[in-house]
Amino acid sequence: MSSSTSAILGLIFLGLANASVFLMFKLWGYPFDKETHKSEAPRSLTLLHRCLGYAYALLYIFMMWHMIPRLWNYQVELPPRTVAHLMLGITIGVLILVKVAILRFFRHFEEAMPYIGVSLLICTYLLIGLSVPFTFRETLLRTQTRAFSEEGIARTRKLIETAGLPPEAPLDQLASKRKLREGQHVLQRKCVVCHDLRTILAKPRTPPDWVRLVNRMAVKPVIGEPIFPEEEWSVSTYLIAITPDIKTAVKEQRAEQMRANEAKAAVEIAASIMEVESATADSYDEVEAKELFEDKCSQCHSLGDVEDYPPRSKEETTEIISRMIEIGLYLEEPEIELITRYINENYLEE
Numbered sequence: 001m002s003s004s005t006s007a008i009l010g011l012i013f014l015g016l017a018n019a020s021v022f023l024m025f026k027l028w029g030y031p032f033d034k035e036t037h038k039s040e041a042p043r044s045l046t047l048l049h050r051c052l053g054y055a056y057a058l059l060y061i062f063m064m065w066h067m068i069p070r071l072w073n074y075q076v077e078l079p080p081r082t083v084a085h086l087m088l089g090i091t092i093g094v095l096i097l098v099k100v101a102i103l104r105f106f107r108h109f110e111e112a113m114p115y116i117g118v119s120l121l122i123c124t125y126l127l128i129g130l131s132v133p134f135t136f137r138e139t140l141l142r143t144q145t146r147a148f149s150e151e152g153i154a155r156t157r158k159l160i161e162t163a164g165l166p167p168e169a170p171l172d173q174l175a176s177k178r179k180l181r182e183g184q185h186v187l188q189r190k191c192v193v194c195h196d197l198r199t200i201l202a203k204p205r206t207p208p209d210w211v212r213l214v215n216r217m218a219v220k221p222v223i224g225e226p227i228f229p230e231e232e233w234s235v236s237t238y239l240i241a242i243t244p245d246i247k248t249a250v251k252e253q254r255a256e257q258m259r260a261n262e263a264k265a266a267v268e269i270a271a272s273i274m275e276v277e278s279a280t281a282d283s284y285d286e287v288e289a290k291e292l293f294e295d296k297c298s299q300c301h302s303l304g305d306v307e308d309y310p311p312r313s314k315e316e317t318t319e320i321i322s323r324m325i326e327i328g329l330y331l332e333e334p335e336i337e338l339i340t341r342y343i344n345e346n347y348l349e350e
Contacts, residue, residue, distance in 0.1 A: 006063070010128045013059050017124040020052040021117045028114060057096055064089060081130055088127040095120050148177055148241075156180075156241040163207035163240060165233055174237040183238025186231045204246040210239045289342035292335055297324075310347040317343050 027049060030041040039046070067089070099116050102109045157175035165171065173179055205213065214236045218227040227235070297306065311317040317340055325331060331339070 006067075007132045009059065009063055010132050013056065013063065014124055014128045016052055016056040016059065017121050020049060020056055021121045023049045023052065024114060024117050053099075057100075060092060060096065064093070085127065085130050088123050088130070092120060092123050092127065095123065148180060152241060152244075153177070153180075155244075156237060159207045159240050160237055163236065164211045165236065166229075169233045174233055175241075179234050180238050180241055182231075183234035183236070183241075186227065186235040187238060204243045205239075207240045207243075210243075211236045214239070284338070284341060286342065286345075289338040290346075293339050293342045296331065296335070296339065306343070306347055311343065312348075314344055314348070317348065 023045065027039065027041045027045060030039050032039045095116055099113065099120075102113065102116075153175055157171070160171055160174060165174075214227075214232050218232050311320055320343075321331075321336065321340060
């Protein structure tokens with residue numbers, strides 16, 4: 001089952017949960033005889049509610065039937081989102097089982113049904129919220145990937161001719177949107193059994209290198225299903241197709257690292273300037289420095305953290321600012337000088 005189909009079924013599942021719960025609210029508004037367990041609600045609404053419940057339960061079973069085997073396609077340690085998704089799925093199954101048991105065998109607990117219904121609705125919202133938005137995001141990113149564009153497919157078709165694929169590999173078919181998506185699914189379902197995607201896509205490779213790498217991985221013993229020759233060809237083609245995107249990501253990462261290194265060097269320079277009391281000291285504006293400090297430092301944490309754990313030396317101030325830059329804080333060199341001096345003059349322990 002594709003991710004888009006799974007997302008559509010998830011939305012239908014959520015719709016059934018909403019319809020069933022809010023119809024239940026209406027039905028519980030009618031007089032109810034506790035002795036006979038009979039409600040005066042219209043029979044048509046009761047049947048509709050029952051049909052919605054059956055549809056919800058059947059769709060749950062169908063989705064779990066397809067999704068549980070996919071757990072074996074992950075690495076030994078499941079990602080946190082997958083664990084949360086699994087726990088919610090199990091919780092929904094238990095609630096459905098309890099609800100059916102009350103309706104069939106333990107009618108004296110029938111007054112608890114609204115609470116069970118609301119719990120099912122909440123769990124369903126959480127379950128769908130953990131999956132559907134990411135599926136739509138993946139679909140959006142796929143449409144923005146150059147690999148699936150006409151230009152990208154033409155480029156891939158040309159490159160796989162010299163990539164070292166075996167003669168029986170259908171090159172014209174491999175360089176198509178359908179086959180590229182198949183290769184993407186193989187990468188996401190089978191390659192992640194042994195490798196993290198970040199490791200696989202850490203650096204770009206030449207087309208022959210991708211083909212040799214995939215072949216070498218395919219012949220190794222695996223925990224899950226083996227990679228068949230046709231899947232080798234499709235995943236190799238997909239990796240060749242997305243290589244320009246990998247190159248772009250690597251360039252951006254290098255540029256970001258260079259910026260961080262330059263900023264760290266600026267922090268050290270600012271610290272040296274503070275030591276020798278440079279000529280800019282006379283133009284120091286404490287109000288401006290305070291505003292800058294509060295604006296920049298409050299982006300990631302409470303300003304009270306600085307008061308609770310102030311730096312013990314100027315070197316520690318430099319280290320703190322360098323660490324903040326490493327995790328993404330952007331500062332110009334003059335801003336680094338202002339914040340460094342402000343922290344040293346107002347928070348430094350004597």
